[in-house]
Amino acid sequence: MFDVELINDTRTRLHMKKLAIDTCASFLGRTISQSEFRIKDGKNYVKDEIYYRLNVRPNKNMTASTFWQTVIEKLIYDNECLVIQADDTDLLIADSFEHNQYAVLEDTFTKVKVKEYEFKRAFKQSEVFHLRYKNESLSPLIDGLFNDYGDLFGRIMSSQKRKNQIRSTVKVDGITSKSKEGLEKLQEFINKMYKAIGEKDVAIIPEQPGFEYKEHFTGSGQGIQSVEEINKVTNGFLDQVAMAIGIPIGLLHGNMADVEKQTKNYMLFTINPLLKKIRDEGSYKFFEPQEYLNGKQLEVKGISYQSIFDLATSIDKLIASGAFTRNQIRLETGHDVADDPELDKYVITKNYQEVGTIEGGENEE
Template structure:
């Protein structure tokens, strides 16, 4: 409030042409960092595949189509889950309702919370349509990320840090400004015409001289002399000797930490990308995928079906781009120990399985033998004698 009231002059007026630009520049860097984090998480999750199981068997039926292709008649699955994740990460919560066998993201809603009975959701708005009546907890998907909005934490951090950015920008402008002295002789005429010429020299000709991109000449008369002072043009500098870009990089770094994203991914660095991506999937995407799957399973499937291994799972293992040359050796090992079949390998590469008896068969090299056979072989020596 003290900062806001300080924008007004003593007569209660506010010069919007001055402060509007300052507010826009201060908020821009933080908003850019936050939106970059939100978009990165949303785009990554939308690349995952929702797998549906019935009694432990992977099936593709109506729910699979709804989650992976068309949640409703107006949005594809990719756009729908981007909207869900954007609201969930940016606003800390997201409400999804089911209407006519399809899923819709609520733009706004009210909630009445209870301790020992289901919460009630009312004033639900989807697009421009306000829904009549209310929904109870078991009738909706209510995704919640944290106890407190991450965006509020980022706002608090940025409130003080933006001052350092502003100070650095001012220092940069100061270092790159041209300065000089103009010697005006004491006998310079004091007539109105002479004063007008002096005003034109200072406000028009000098401005053109300083703004010139190429060569420029400054005509001086009446024994006036201009002397260029030493300049710091091209010298980096700012608050505490750092330039503005360093402070902006700091903003991206602490925002990425708040959203549990490796800073190297957000800045687009290529060094150690694989390690950073693995950390991103492990600590940011996988917990988010588990949060979504838990909410869907307990509301859509329920306890009985879940215990019978009928459930939904958000598979994030295929989000990472796979080069066949990088995984060839790993697939060979998985196949020869019987862990993977041919169809499993095709799925890992993003290809359609063959779904034949041969492609689903398990194989094992003769180099492997059961532990019990190895023990029997050790107990029986040459000639059939027991060791």
């Protein structure tokens, strides 16, 4: 055997893993970023500095939508996210930190780093906005799935590349094979051939004394089928990651069948729990216990998949039956209470009466 280098091009399939996680995290982040974070004081909503920070400009370098999308994406990637408040009241997302957990004492966060700046102080749990996604990180699950899907993806890609591939052999005479100089020239010739064939559509290979180059074409005619197999593996891995996060597969792929039901389940079982985490954390960090008991709290109005025009018939029935006032309906639909006493009155526009009180025709004597 000649001591000739055989070129082996090995590439990792990390792009498939990154694409799946990025797609799901961005989908979730875009949904949450459209929410409105409101400060409720009793029955009224107030707009103060906290409202401005959460909805307009959390810090000097981020808009609110970018801020919350980054929070959710970091929450998915790292299983937790830490938001601190700087001395100028800016809300900053920590890139890295150390979480010191205690059984009885309050947890602390040290070595908090935002971009290139590391805070020297330790932050207490009551001073930060700390969110955890799950009890256990998604990373081991996704890594386990990727090991299987990545290996299968790599095999299909390698098989696809071998189809319709041009292979070649080099025949060497006995004189060349015995000399060290001849072997070096052979290796140099093979390297130049590989570079020319790989980089150019048309490569001209000159004949050399002692070298005989010959190509062998391997055609299979199954290229389209292999591309479909690649897409199936990629989509399969994406679907598994989406299921782990709680995103309906149909919404992710843009399927229109039962889109309303899928959206409702997505909002109910995936988005609302995340919003409740944010609401609970914010109500605890922004307000004292007595303030919360007096009705001051953080509310999150998520994006609605139905407009008030879609609900008009149902709203009319609720008001017409006298079950709710018009201001109560406004609160349920996410709108502020109107400053009109008439809207706090119960009205009945239907002929609802108790059984036995309905009169028939005229009384007969």
